[in-house]
Amino acid sequence: MINMATLSALCTLEGHQDQVWCVAWNPAGTLLASCGSDKTIRIWAEEGSQWVCKSVLTEGHQRTIRTVAWSPCGNYLASASFDATIGIWSRKEGEFECIATLEGHENEVKAVAWASSGNLLATCSRDKSVWIWEVTEDEEFECASVLSAHTQDVKSCTWHPNRDVLASCSYDNTIKLFKEEIDDWSCYATLESHDSTVWKVCFDSEGHRLASVSDDKTVKIWQEYLPGNQEGIPTVGNEGTWKCVCTLSGYHDRTIFDIDWSQVNGRLVTGCGDDGIRIFSEEVGSDKNAPSFSMSASVRKAHEQDVNSVAWNPKVSSLLASCSDDGLVKLWRFKDGE
Amino acid sequence: MAGFSSALQLTDLNDFITPSQECIKPVKIDRTAGKVGKIRIEDDGTYYNVSDTGVETKLQKAQITLNDCLACSGCITSAESVLITQQSQDELYRVLQENMAHIANNESFKLVVVSVSPQALASLAAKYSLSMADANRKLVGFFKKLGVHHVFDTTFSRNFSLLESCREFVRRYKESEVNKKVLPMLASACPGWICYAEKTHGSYILPYISTVKSPQQIMGSLDYFARCMGATPDNIYHVTVMPCFDKKLEASRSDFYNDVYSTRDVDCVITSGEVDLMLAKENISLADVEDGTLDTLFGADAMVGHTGGGSGGYLEHIARYAAGQILGTELQKLNFKSLRNQDFQEVTIEADGKPTLKMALAYGFRNIQNIVQKIKRNKCPYHFVEIMACPSGCTNGGGQIRLAEGESTLKDRLADVTGLYNSVPVQSPWSVESVTSLYEEWLGGVDSEKCRQMLHTQYHEVEKMTNALTIKW
Numbered sequence: 001m002i003n004m005a006t007l008s009a010l011c012t013l014e015g016h017q018d019q020v021w022c023v024a025w026n027p028a029g030t031l032l033a034s035c036g037s038d039k040t041i042r043i044w045a046e047e048g049s050q051w052v053c054k055s056v057l058t059e060g061h062q063r064t065i066r067t068v069a070w071s072p073c074g075n076y077l078a079s080a081s082f083d084a085t086i087g088i089w090s091r092k093e094g095e096f097e098c099i100a101t102l103e104g105h106e107n108e109v110k111a112v113a114w115a116s117s118g119n120l121l122a123t124c125s126r127d128k129s130v131w132i133w134e135v136t137e138d139e140e141f142e143c144a145s146v147l148s149a150h151t152q153d154v155k156s157c158t159w160h161p162n163r164d165v166l167a168s169c170s171y172d173n174t175i176k177l178f179k180e181e182i183d184d185w186s187c188y189a190t191l192e193s194h195d196s197t198v199w200k201v202c203f204d205s206e207g208h209r210l211a212s213v214s215d216d217k218t219v220k221i222w223q224e225y226l227p228g229n230q231e232g233i234p235t236v237g238n239e240g241t242w243k244c245v246c247t248l249s250g251y252h253d254r255t256i257f258d259i260d261w262s263q264v265n266g267r268l269v270t271g272c273g274d275d276g277i278r279i280f281s282e283e284v285g286s287d288k289n290a291p292s293f294s295m296s297a298s299v300r301k302a303h304e305q306d307v308n309s310v311a312w313n314p315k316v317s318s319l320l321a322s323c324s325d326d327g328l329v330k331l332w333r334f335k336d337g338e
Numbered sequence: 339m340a341g342f343s344s345a346l347q348l349t350d351l352n353d354f355i356t357p358s359q360e361c362i363k364p365v366k367i368d369r370t371a372g373k374v375g376k377i378r379i380e381d382d383g384t385y386y387n388v389s390d391t392g393v394e395t396k397l398q399k400a401q402i403t404l405n406d407c408l409a410c411s412g413c414i415t416s417a418e419s420v421l422i423t424q425q426s427q428d429e430l431y432r433v434l435q436e437n438m439a440h441i442a443n444n445e446s447f448k449l450v451v452v453s454v455s456p457q458a459l460a461s462l463a464a465k466y467s468l469s470m471a472d473a474n475r476k477l478v479g480f481f482k483k484l485g486v487h488h489v490f491d492t493t494f495s496r497n498f499s500l501l502e503s504c505r506e507f508v509r510r511y512k513e514s515e516v517n518k519k520v521l522p523m524l525a526s527a528c529p530g531w532i533c534y535a536e537k538t539h540g541s542y543i544l545p546y547i548s549t550v551k552s553p554q555q556i557m558g559s560l561d562y563f564a565r566c567m568g569a570t571p572d573n574i575y576h577v578t579v580m581p582c583f584d585k586k587l588e589a590s591r592s593d594f595y596n597d598v599y600s601t602r603d604v605d606c607v608i609t610s611g612e613v614d615l616m617l618a619k620e621n622i623s624l625a626d627v628e629d630g631t632l633d634t635l636f637g638a639d640a641m642v643g644h645t646g647g648g649s650g651g652y653l654e655h656i657a658r659y660a661a662g663q664i665l666g667t668e669l670q671k672l673n674f675k676s677l678r679n680q681d682f683q684e685v686t687i688e689a690d691g692k693p694t695l696k697m698a699l700a701y702g703f704r705n706i707q708n709i710v711q712k713i714k715r716n717k718c719p720y721h722f723v724e725i726m727a728c729p730s731g732c733t734n735g736g737g738q739i740r741l742a743e744g745e746s747t748l749k750d751r752l753a754d755v756t757g758l759y760n761s762v763p764v765q766s767p768w769s770v771e772s773v774t775s776l777y778e779e780w781l782g783g784v785d786s787e788k789c790r791q792m793l794h795t796q797y798h799e800v801e802k803m804t805n806a807l808t809i810k811w
Contacts, residue, residue, distance in 0.1 A: 103714075104707050106538075134678070143707040144678065148344065183679045184729075 005296040005337035007279055007320070013329040015042055015053050020323035022309045026070045029315030033077055034329045035065035041079055041089075043096070044329065051331060060087040060098050067111040067156075072118050080112040086123050088141065102141050104131060115159040115166075120144075122166050124154035130168050130178065132185050145185035149176050156200045161207045161263075169198035175212055175222075177242070193220055193244040199256065205263040210242065213256035213270060219280065221246040221291060231289060246291050251278060251298075254306075262312035267296065267334075269320055271307035276300045277322055279334060296337065303328060342583050343530035343727035343736055344703045425586045427612040427619075433575055434485040448575040449567055452481050453557045455492045456641075456759060457581040457648055458610035461738040464754040465614065466624040470762050474641055479630030480617070488633045492578065493643055495560065496553035496650060497767035499527060502793050503550045503652055504659035505784070507722055511664055519545055522713065522720045525652045527552040529588035530727030531706065532797065539710055540799035546713065549794040553650070554578050554585055555594055558603025559792045562780040572599040577606045579613055581735030584727065593795050609737025642770075643762035648733035648755075653697050653724040655767065657687055660721075665689040674699070681705050681729050684720070697722045702729035733759055 018037035025032055031054075032044040041057040063082035070077055077096065079087040086102040086109055106127035113122050121133040121141065132145040152171035159166055166178045166185075175191040175198055196215035203210055210222040224240040225233035235241045254273030261268050268280040278298040286292050303324035313319035320332040377397075378386045385397040433450070440447040454477060456470075463473035478489045503525070510520040526532060526548040535543050551559065557578065564571050578585065588594070589604035596603060617624055646654030654672060661669045667689040674683040681701035688694050698720045700709045706725055712718040728734050733755045741751055767773060781788045 103711065142678070143704045143711075146344070146703050146707070183681075 005279065006335045007277065007297040007299050008333050010331040010333050011051055013044055013051055016327050018327060019325040020308065020327060020329055021064065022067045023311050023321040023323045023329055024068050024070055025311055025313050025321065027072060027074045027314060029313045032321050033068045033070065034323055035068045035079060037064040039063065039065060041065060041068055055096055057089060057096050061085065066109065069112050069114055071114045072116050078112040078114065078121060080109040080123060082108040084109060086112050099139060100141055102133060104143060110154060111156040113157050113159050115164055116162055117164055120164060122157045122159065124157040124168055126153040128152060128154060130154055130157055147178055147185055147187060149187035155197065158201050158203065161203050161205060163207060167201045167210060169201045169212060171197045173198060175201050188239055189242060191222060191242050200258050202259055202261045204261050211259050211261055211268055213259040215255045217249065217252045217254065217256060219248040219256065219259060219270060220244050223288065245289055246293060248280065248293055251295055257306065258309045260310050260312050263314060264317040269310045269312060271310040271322055273306045275303050275305060275307060277302040277307055277310060297334065302330065425589065425606045427608050427616045429606055430577055430608060438485050449569050449573055450486045450575045450577065451488045451490065452486050452577045452579060453490045453492050454579040455581060456643055456762065457732045457735060458579045460733060460755045460759040461581060461610040462613065462624055463758045464751060465739045468625060470641055470758055473624060475629040475632065476624050476627040478632055480624065480627045482630045490557065490633060491641065492553040492557050495557035496644060497770050497773045498556045498793055499550055499553050500644065500652065500655045500767045503548055504656050506548055506550060507656045507660055508663050511660065511721065522546060522718050523548050523722045525724045526550055527650055527652065528726045530584040531725045533587060536797055537800045542714065543710060544797045544799065547797060549796065551793055551795050552588065554580065554588060555603055556793060558594065562776060570599055571596050572601040575605050577608060578604050579610060580607050580737060581610055581732050582728065582737040583609060611737050611739050614739045641762050642765040645764045647731060648759050649724065649726045649731035653685065653699055653722065656722050657685060657697055660695055661687050665692045665695065696720045699724045701726045701731050703727065
């Protein structure tokens, strides 16, 4: 007999005055940043047994803040806003201070992400482009490349866990991979399979698998096949080929907006437009080339409205954060089944 | 929007030259008294209003005239499609055929003049494996066979661009002692850059841009030529052959419309790629075309070029002139230092006891971004920046001939084009006799009012459209 895994609510963090778009844990797992349509960023931390709001960062943007992302060192926070700019916040002196505003995108910036190597930032926008920025020694941010590979609004961008490779996904239904070659960055792979807008992609901890979620209500798992792979999948040059090896359909009733792959427990969590949060685990003995995932736990009505973002704590395996159009941030405890 | 430089594509060109998806022009409705009747649609699509008393009246089709469009501020004046069809090889054919008919009927006809840019010529020479001189002679032959009367090289008008740029730089440098907002001076020959600057950065960047016209537009202003031919600008159909599509936008700027003669300085821009399509349509290789006779109105009987790279050589010429005028030294060799990428290079000019001059080349959108942001934050270390929208500069323009199946690699083709471009013997603009004499005869001297009118232009901030109706989803 198998004991069911459970996902239970830990606490609700109130404070945002409008829909909350994104939640992000700092690399140490001690702070949670959230942002939303009220144009603020809130920083939450545990104090005793409570989670409290430690800071509210205002005056950084003139419109909705869509995504926040922590730098790998944990000292900087980047915010992507509908006001077409990206804010860079530094907490070197204790309190967060906006040290730079990156301009260049034509319109709403949808996402920002830091590469693990530390000096690269990626941003993407409704202007259909993906920008790569380099951080110089004196904390200056310079544009390294402007990539117009997508044909529509680019919803999100995510870096590979240990390579300077970027994945982006778009309203054009594709996922694209970018890397630097000689003098410039370019798109070297396009992953097509979803029937509608791809809202988010994320890599697993090794970086050989990718998970994507879409308006088509499915989760897709992609596997990388490197040159010389034993399955005989053809490759081009010295890059691997990505193939969709699993599609999870029938679990979600509406658009899936976010997905996160835990670096600690290997599970996937999704945030959906049907107000639910779901956890998926790969089955024991699953074939790498045709993996099977099952839904371990779910909360059908995790929030009162669309769940916009979900994030596993990078250090504490059982801790998870979510946020929603309902203006709330919630923390959850995941308990594994037997 | 294939072909336009990335700077223009990113700024959503449709924002300022677009067929409006949602016309917001209110249509005047003639309201007749009485109750609203029913509308009946016939099989052929005509609408009839059936009043409550049963009287049928056929309804007029709602019409929006072009004048309605031009007068309305909700949309932009020129539809992109109209613009493109007005400037293409098809349009050139049409004009040439019409002209031939006029000539045949002894009616008044237009003098058709084609100005070819050396970068466009290099693209043709590379495709057909010809030397620049051979490609030039054959292109002249090709055009003249089609009914073109004269073919010129824009290198000639580029002399004026370069000379004026040099003089303007020194003027600005001197003024920078009292006014910080005149340097860095930014090159103005690239319309992709100009359109992007006007649209996105507006008033804070425009004062830094050189007011000198591009070689294309100076060629168009040379009414001296018209006078020599006994013609007026409205009798001339001026075509230019360029390496990019952005030049088509430049030609259609209202600043380059001659109000006196109601004609554009440049009527039609075609790309080297479009010339190649013309050759394909005639089913002939440029190599097989019979040599034509070169036009020597401007004194040149052999091709000459300029130093400083495939985008006109603005930095090199200004650097040398400035070194002489400001630092009192003669530059031997310019030492370029590549910065973050090959399209971003800087040059430092030093002389004992004199202030250092720093200049840079910034090609491609990402490098333009960095320069503009530095200027915005008052952190730009350069006195002059040669800005071009296309990575690798004009020889790699978006309108250059594309590679066919199996034909070489992009890198090799660009190397060929650049090599051919550089193979033309150079001449300093300061020593071109016909240029010096034109300054006297046509412009009434250097620094004259006519110089300012003919050789300089101005820029205009373009208001950003935030009307949701115009967003192209």
